[in-house]
Amino acid sequence: MYCENCSSEHPASLSCDEQDTWTGAESSDSVPRTIPALFDLRGRTLGHYRLTHLLGSGGMGTVYLAEQTIIGARVAVKVLHPNLAQDARLRARFYAEARTVNLIGHPNIVRIFDINESEDGLHYFVMEYLDGTPLSRLPRPTEPGLVAWLLAQACDALEAVHRSGVVHRDLKPDNLLMVQRPGERPTLKVLDFGVAKALHDTGNQEQTMAGQVFGTPAYMAPEQWAGQPVDGRADVYSLGVTGYLLVTGQLPYPRGQLAELVLSPEPPPPLRAPHELAPAVPEALSRALLRALARSSSERFANALEFKKALLAAVQPAPRPQASHATALAQTPRARAATPIPAIPTPPDPNDPTPPPTWTARVRRSQDSGSVVVHCSELSRGGLFMCCAEPFPQIFTRLEFTLLIGGEEVECVGEVVRHVDSAQARAWRMSPGVGLQFVNPSPRLRELLMRLHPSHRQSAASQQAGVKEALALI
Template sequence: MDLRGRTLGRYRLTRLLGRGGMGTVYLAEQTLTGARVAVKVLHPSLAREARLRARFDAEARTVNLIGHPSIVRVFDINESEDGLHYFVMEYLEGTPLSRLPRPVEPGLVAWLLAQACDALEAVHRGGVVHRDLKPDNLLMVERPGERPTLKVLDFGVARALHDPGNQEQTMAGQVFGTPAYMSPEQWTGLRVDGRADVYSLGVTGYQLLTGQLPYPRGQLAELVLSPEPPPPLRPPHKLAPAVPEALSRALLRALARNPADRFASALELKKALLAAVQSTHPPACPFPLSPVARAADAAAAPARSN
């Protein structure tokens, strides 16, 4: 269903930005002021189910309750006269990390993931787990003369840690997330906490630095669900010599199969990431940028799937 040209409330949808499991995101203009925003519309086929409508609305409320500068802002939640459910977000011109040419410079990876950790620390303190962190949902924003900043997107499958009303999201056999980036406990349908997001950031960092995932896609289910421990991962610095060994160690700890062996919090992971590159990229110096697709091109093209 292509809604380009439609007007929802005070917003005219002008361009398709991307599609996800829950909804479609459009660039839109406020009809009175011309201000640009992003509008996420729940897939009409999903809007028939009350629990899915509730989860869609919960995404917008979750983002607003956290209110962190590294998380995309939501301005409005509404329903059109013909039953389209949507919410309105700030429009960000930037580059999804999935579009960065790999391998990415280690200092830049550490800097961007550290900002993701800041956002996650706020998310987890608010009693929420994102559950779908991946390069497509992490947006790098560049401004002239400034270090790049990062925004965390798409809380469509986020879950409250202590919400008795959320039992439908933890029933046996229900798994939410993107397989290549999901923690082992997500694969098995167990309840998760913030350490699941730490794992997903570990996968993202490993992929950005080496150009490959920690485990081959075709073997993921077998490796994760096997009662036997998987073979040791190749450290990132063995695959990409520019990676500091300390950064390798931090990512391998984030990727531990047992949550108890990972960093206990996103803040701990942030400290390890920045410490690992501090000697090669002092905080006072801007981190060098790898060449990236320009913001306008990245916004116009759908992000590649990972």
């Protein structure tokens, strides 16, 4: 079918928002795409995972909701279409997606735990199951503050992606998932790295073809349309198209004119500013989106963090947890300088089918050297465990950090009481890092921790014992 929206041909069952690629788990109540009966694997067991429901299907593979047969944990399993598995190049692309995601290891990127091949030649990998809403299913126009908050998180993920030397190349509403948990602000997860490309690719013909174009037409940057080399600014463009669509309810370019407007040697007419189409959009947000959509990559934001700063500066306030994802927002995140990404992010354990809950902390290094973001686990009223690379801070070192918990940023001080080096971490199947004991926790921190562990109300004496036990474990 010829699509007037993107000036290209694709199956009638797919809109230009959806075509070409699909990875990641949608909400369980979403309507899955139709796939040929030959490829419907519901009821099959792959390794330790029994496929139960179809979540989505695209050009490379099909995603199923699955149960881990031993403990019953829910995961998402992506299976390479059997008719594509005979092509070595496509198999390489499929496996490269899993390797790319695990290399980056960012909290705003879907986690992949396992990758394998069944006895009868089915290639698959196992991801965290995300019960959320793709941005393609949000009501349009979407509340501008919510859009800015979600896109800012996408920018955080993209900054990590680009620093790892990778370009996503297929950002669109279907590949951006909003996850909501009670008492927390909406969280965004970036999905589907099936057409991601290394910035310094050597041109291996097994995975790339000269002049070949990957992506979804409606969201591709002009240089990507033309088959030219791309960098992180192409992803910024795609995110700008997504933001424009969400806040206005329409794509930036008129139907049927996308390709000719983008590829014409003549400059296209100026885009209509989003605030002209939707009066609720702040003018500052309009300017940020239009800059992200600049035809020349040199006129866009230089990187994703610059785009994030412009997004958050453009809206007041930021989202409070709500029952409905379409409702208004309440509190703006504090404006901060660009947060450094750890040079060696801790990858998730590939053998862990049920990832433990994690939190994020921003640790201040010193007065002049900024801060670093780390993942945390084993959070209790006594302390927590910070995943980090060696060399570790010395025992009894005090660290000042900002902990994101329950949708709030809480200032904390912790004292290092335990080291878990790489050898111990491998033996215990966990990440290396340090255990910290909270020092003089604030009333607000104690209140949030009490909410996190409501069943642990105990006397002062038993609470002290519980703290010692928790710290012994970490």
